[in-house]
Amino acid sequence: MDIIFGRNKKEQLEPVWAKVTGEIPTWLQGTLLRNGPGMHTVGETRYNHWFDGLALLHSFTIRDGEVYYRSKYLRSDTYKDNIEANRIVVSEFGTMAYPDPCKNIFSKAFSYLSHTIPDFTDNCLINIMKCGEDFYATTETNYIRKINPHTLETLEKVDYRKFVAVNLATAHPHYDEAGNVLNMGTSIMDKGKTKYVIFKIPATVPEDKKEKNPLKHTEVFCSITSRSLLSPSYYHSFGVTENYVIFLEQPFKLDILKMSTAYIRGVNWASCMAFHKEDKTYIHIIDQRTRKPVPTKFYTDPMVVFHHVNAYEEDGCLFFDVIAYEDSSLYQLFYLANLNQDFEENSRLTSIPTLRRFAVPLNVDKNAEVGSNLIKLASTTARALKEKDDQVYCQPELLYEGLELPRINYAHNGKRYRYIFAAEVQWSPIPTKILKYDVLTKSSLKWGQEHCWPAEPLFVPTPGAKDEDDGIILSAIVSTDPQKLPFLLILDAKSFTELARASIDVEMHLDLHGLFIPDSVWCFFTTIPTFSHHEPPLTPSLSPGNHHF
Numbered sequence: 001m002d003i004i005f006g007r008n009k010k011e012q013l014e015p016v017w018a019k020v021t022g023e024i025p026t027w028l029q030g031t032l033l034r035n036g037p038g039m040h041t042v043g044e045t046r047y048n049h050w051f052d053g054l055a056l057l058h059s060f061t062i063r064d065g066e067v068y069y070r071s072k073y074l075r076s077d078t079y080k081d082n083i084e085a086n087r088i089v090v091s092e093f094g095t096m097a098y099p100d101p102c103k104n105i106f107s108k109a110f111s112y113l114s115h116t117i118p119d120f121t122d123n124c125l126i127n128i129m130k131c132g133e134d135f136y137a138t139t140e141t142n143y144i145r146k147i148n149p150h151t152l153e154t155l156e157k158v159d160y161r162k163f164v165a166v167n168l169a170t171a172h173p174h175y176d177e178a179g180n181v182l183n184m185g186t187s188i189m190d191k192g193k194t195k196y197v198i199f200k201i202p203a204t205v206p207e208d209k210k211e212k213n214p215l216k217h218t219e220v221f222c223s224i225t226s227r228s229l230l231s232p233s234y235y236h237s238f239g240v241t242e243n244y245v246i247f248l249e250q251p252f253k254l255d256i257l258k259m260s261t262a263y264i265r266g267v268n269w270a271s272c273m274a275f276h277k278e279d280k281t282y283i284h285i286i287d288q289r290t291r292k293p294v295p296t297k298f299y300t301d302p303m304v305v306f307h308h309v310n311a312y313e314e315d316g317c318l319f320f321d322v323i324a325y326e327d328s329s330l331y332q333l334f335y336l337a338n339l340n341q342d343f344e345e346n347s348r349l350t351s352i353p354t355l356r357r358f359a360v361p362l363n364v365d366k367n368a369e370v371g372s373n374l375i376k377l378a379s380t381t382a383r384a385l386k387e388k389d390d391q392v393y394c395q396p397e398l399l400y401e402g403l404e405l406p407r408i409n410y411a412h413n414g415k416r417y418r419y420i421f422a423a424e425v426q427w428s429p430i431p432t433k434i435l436k437y438d439v440l441t442k443s444s445l446k447w448g449q450e451h452c453w454p455a456e457p458l459f460v461p462t463p464g465a466k467d468e469d470d471g472i473i474l475s476a477i478v479s480t481d482p483q484k485l486p487f488l489l490i491l492d493a494k495s496f497t498e499l500a501r502a503s504i505d506v507e508m509h510l511d512l513h514g515l516f517i518p519d520s521v522w523c524f525f526t527t528i529p530t531f532s533h534h535e536p537p538l539t540p541s542l543s544p545g546n547h548h549f
C-alpha cells in the first residue's frame with residue numbers, strides 16, 4: 001500500500017499513447033484533467049499525511065478513439081522551494097516545516113505571531129477550477145495556481161485575498177449555466193470578525209471594462225458571521241439550488257489560537273482542527289434573491305461532511321444530499337504511517353460514509369405545533385421538527401452506506417436529479433468499486449475488478465442527451481497488482497457496462513478531483529493548442545489542421 005500511497009510518482013512530460021481495448025464513442029473528444037498528491041518525500045524528508053503530497057496534474061486526451069496521457073508536477077512556489085532546498089520547507093496540512101533551521105527560531109516565531117494567520121502553501125493538489133477561459137489548480141488555502149490545461153504548465157500564482165477577504169477557500173466551487181463561479185471561503189478575524197464569505201467570479205467581463213481578468217470582478221455575494229470568532233467551522237464543499245445556497249456550519253472546527261502558535265509549538269495544521277461531538281451542525285440556507293440567510297434556525301446532529309452531492313427545491317422544500325460521517329476520523333486515516341503494510345488494520349474508519357438526504361421546509365408555519373414534523377411528503381422519511389424560538393431540528397433520511405467522491409450529471413446541479421456516481425468505500429478509505437446510485441428507486445449498479453482502485457467517476461453527457469444518464473463515466477484506475485497497468489476506464493453511464501479501457505504504461509498516482517474539457521472548449525482559447533515536436537507522431541486524423549478548431 002505504501003507503494004501506491006507513499007511512493008513518489010515520476011512525471012510523464014512527453015505524451016504517451018494508451019493501448020485501447022473496446023471502443024471509445026466517436027463523440028467523446030476532449031481532455032480529462034485531474035489533480036492529486038504525487039510526491040511524498042523530498043530529499044531525506046517525508047510528509048506525514050497523504051493530503052500534503054506535492055500536486056501532480058495529469059491528463060487523458062481522447063481524440064478519434066485514441067487516448068494519450070501526460071502528467072506534470074505543479075511548479076508551485078512550494079514545489080520550487082522544496083526542490084531547491086532538497087527538503088520539505090513549506091508546511092502542509094499534516095506536516096509543519098521550518099524554512100531556515102539556522103535562523104533564530106524566536107525571530108521566526110515572532111514574525112508568525114505578529115501575523116496571526118501565517119502564509120499558507122500554494123501546493124494546489126485538490127481540484128481544477130474553470131474561471132472564465134482560464135483553468136486553475138486549487139486547494140483550500142488563499143492561493144490558486146493558473147495552469148495551461150493542454151501542456152499542464154504552471155502559470156501565475158493567484159492570491160484570492162487580492163479580490164476577496166478570505167484566508168481559506170473551498171476547492172469545490174459551483175458553476176451556473178453561464179459558467180459564473182460561486183465559491184466560499186473563511187475570513188479569519190478581519191476587522192474583529194470571523195466570517196464565511198460566499199463570492200462570485202463572473203465567467204465573462206463586459207467589453208467596456210478595462211480589467212479583463214474575471215477574478216478582478218469577484219464580488220461578495222453574502223457573508224455569514226461565524227458562531228465563534230476563534231473557532232470557525234472547517235468545510236470542504238457547500239450546496240446550491242436554483243434559489244438557495246446551503247452551508248453547513250459543522251462541529252469540525254479550526255482553532256485559530258492553536259493555529260497561530262502551531263509554528264512555535266512544532267505541530268501541524270491538522271492538530272489545530274477538532275471535532276466537537278457535543279455541538280450541533282447548523283444548516284444555513286441563503287436566499288440567492290435577497291442574498292441573505294433565511295430567518296429560521298435549522299440544525300441537525302453533529303456530523304462531518306466533506307462532500308455535498310446535490311440539492312434542489314420541490315414542493316416547498318429544499319432537499320440536500322450529503323456524504324456524512326459521525327466523526328472526523330477520515331482525515332486521521334490518511335496519515336502515511338497508517339497507509340502502510342498493515343494498512344487493513346491501521347486504516348479502519350470509525351464511521352462509515354453515508355448518503356443522507358435532508359429536507360428543509362422553505363415556509364415555516366410560525367403557528368405549527370412544537371414537535372410537529374414540517375415535512376409532509378411521502379417521498380422522503382427526512383423530518384424537520386418544529387421547536388420553540390423559530391428553531392427547526394432536521395433529521396435526515398439515510399439513503400446509502402459506503403460511498404465517497406460523488407459526482408452527478410452537472411446539468412442537474414441544483415435541480416431535481418436521480419443519479420449519483422461515486423466510489424464505493426467501506427470501512428477503509430480505499431475505493432473498491434464504482435457505483436451508480438438511483439435516488440428514486442434506491443437501487444444501484446456497480447463496476448469493480450480485482451486489484452483495481454478506481455478514482456472519482458466523472459460523468460460526461462452524450463451530445464443532445466435526453467435522459468439524465470445518457471453519457472459515459474470516466475475513471476482512472478490504478479492497480480495493486482504490479483503486473484497490471486493503470487487504465488482510463490470508460491463505462492456506459494446507463495448500463496454501467498465497460499465500453500473501453502485505455503491502458504497506460506506509467507506509474508500513475510491516485511488522484512482526488514478534476515474535470516473534463518470537451519474539445520469544443522478549446523476553440524475559445526486565444527492560443528489554439530498545437531502539438532510540439534516532443535509529441536508522438538500525429539496520425540492524419542489527429543493533426544490540428546484536420547481538427548475542428
Ligand SMILES: CC1=C(/C=C/C(C)=C/C=C/C(C)=C/C=O)C(C)(C)CCC1
Pocket residue numbers: 051091092093120121126139140141168236269270306512
Ligand atoms: C494547508 C492548510 C489546510 C489544508 C487542507 C487540505 C489540503 C485539505 C484536503 C482535503 C481533502 C483532500 C479532502 C478530501 O475529501 C487547511 C486545513 C485548510 C488550513 C490550514 C492550511
Ligand SMILES: [Fe+2]
Pocket residue numbers: 172236306307513
Ligand atoms: Fe473533495
